[in-house]
Amino acid sequence: MNEQNIIKKSVTTIKNSVTFKIITILLLILILLIPASMITSLIHEREYRKQSVVQEISSKWGQEQTIAGPVITLPYKKFFEDKEGKKTFSIRYMHFLPEEINITGEIHPEIRYRGIYEAVLYHSELEMTGSFSYPQFEEMNIQEEDIIWSGVFVSVGISDMRGIKEQVVAKINDTPISLSPGIETNDVLRSGISAKISLSEKGAKTSFYFGMNLNGSHQIYFIPVGQLTTVSMSSTWTTPSFDGSFLPVEREINTQGFHAKWKVLHLNRNYPQYWIGSRHKIQGSGFGVKLFTSVDVYQKSMRTVKYAIMFIVFTFMAFFFSEVMNKIRIHPIQYLLAGFGVTVFYTLLLSISEHLNFDIAYIISSLSVIILITAYSRSILKNTYASLTVSAILTMLYAYLYMVLQLEDYALLMGSIGLFAVLGAVMFVTRKIDWYAIRLDEHNDSKM
Incomplete structure (x- = not known):
């Protein structure tokens, strides 16, 4: 006990x-x-x-957009001898970028709801103007007689083609051109629109104009393909987030929206004005604006x-x-x-x-x-x-x-x-x- x-x-x-x-x-x-x-x-x-719902809404309207170009591509014949000693050739592509490019645009945002979730969408109105210098073939060891002039084309990269809701207006040297979906080669641009063109006479510049209405969601980016690239964007969205490889040189944000301007030189990026094939990639140099929303719940x-x-x-x-x-x-x-x-x-x-x-x-x-x-x-x-x-x-x-x-x-x-x-x-x-x-x-x- x-x-x-x-x-x-x-x-x-x-x-x-x-x-x-x-x-x-x-x-x-x-x-x-x-x-x-x-x-x-x-x-x-x-x-x-929520992300799944937003993705579903965006997929029907337009995803995040990245605009690149225009880029002019010249196909040419590269001659060589085959195993039997016969002279033959393969088709290769030379790409060259604009001397200057000016992009102006307005972003019209809107919010779409599905149940308790919301997605930030936008409709953009863009205008692209600029010019190309006549390509320097001799610097690339290309003979003019080897160029397939009938196959020269200009292309503009658009990351999500579903965002194109109206016909794109395009002019080369003030002459309207008819654009087609897809690009003959993906050396530079992965998706977009293109058209066959004729270059200006030797020593003269080739001017261009593109006007497009593009739908997208959340953000819009641009690739600085010009020797001098200038982008000017405005919107009624009051909480923008400027993102990417370059920040705006000028910006103004108030209760009515924002206005921003970028200026990028070819010396600021890591690829030249012209090259052959897929030697250089341009996707990593994008910049632009996100339609930022405050920290969600x-x-x-x-x-x-x-x-x-x-x-x-x-x-x-x-x-x-x-x-x-x-x-x-x-x-x-x-x-x-x-x-x-x-x-x-x-x-x-x-x-x-x-x-x-x-x-x-x-x-x-x-x-x-x-x-x-x-x-x-x-x-x-x-x-x-x-x-x-x-x-x-x-x-x-x-x-x-x-x-x-x-x-x-x-x-x-x-x-x-x-x-x-x-x-x-x-x-x-x-x-x-x-x-x-x-x-x-x-x-x-x-x-x-």
Whole structure:
């Protein structure tokens, strides 16, 4: 009997041990990381669903557009001797780029909806003018008599041909030309339109004009194929993001929209004005503008989930100190339920923000969780002051997280300062506690 009493007393001592309670709380925190991870997967799934819907809408309207060209291509005969010693030839292509190119255009944005998702689309009106110098064949060791003059063509690269909704107007030396889809060779441009042309006389420039109405989505890029490339774009979109290899030399953004101008020299890129075959690639030199939208609900929700462990720890910390100070035993299941209450915040935030403004969704979700956990803590702690303390801690946490979410550039700094401040406050409050002397006894333990 004495042995049973000793065992029972030892078990009771362990159960009342602060160390045992802390270990239990740490295990509960690890368990709660599982639903937090599931919420992260849910956010990714919803975000992927949105991207699929946007992709579907864009595919019917027009994808992100990249405009390249015009480029003039001259096919010529390359003679050589075959294995039998007979003289034969193969067709090769010489490509040369404009001496100057000027692009002006307007972007007319619009937002299309499908269910709760939205896609940013645009209709652009573009005009391209400029000129080509007469090609220097001798520099490429090409004889003029070897050139197939009837096969000379000009081409303009368009990344998504489905965006062409009206006939493209084109002129070479003020003479209208008829454009066809596709390009005879993909040495320079992968997709686009082309037409057979006749060059100006030797020593004269070949001028060009292209006018097109092009649909697209999210962004429009240009490839600086000219020896001097100038692009001037304007739009009513108020939140542009200038991106790519070159930034605008001039830009103006206001409540009515934006206007931007780029100026790129051939010295700024890594390919020449003319070459043979597929020796050079031009795709990596694009620049342009994205119709930027503010951080969407999924990105914001993902950022909030990253603070899940901090919220769980601080909530458990509030319960733990209430347990230590008031000598109230709180069962691990009660800790676990409070932790689930914290994690529910993220599903509430995600689901509500898909239908309402994110700020409103944040307020509704945080208030719901604060009220829920405060009411629950009042029932288990049996102490109004302790439950109000839990409520105050949660309120400060959610208010602080909201502030961090608004300060995107300073989020890490503010988060680090906040954690440091909380750690300092906890160390200050608990500096005189004798942890070895504390036992988590029930109220009736003292009566026995």
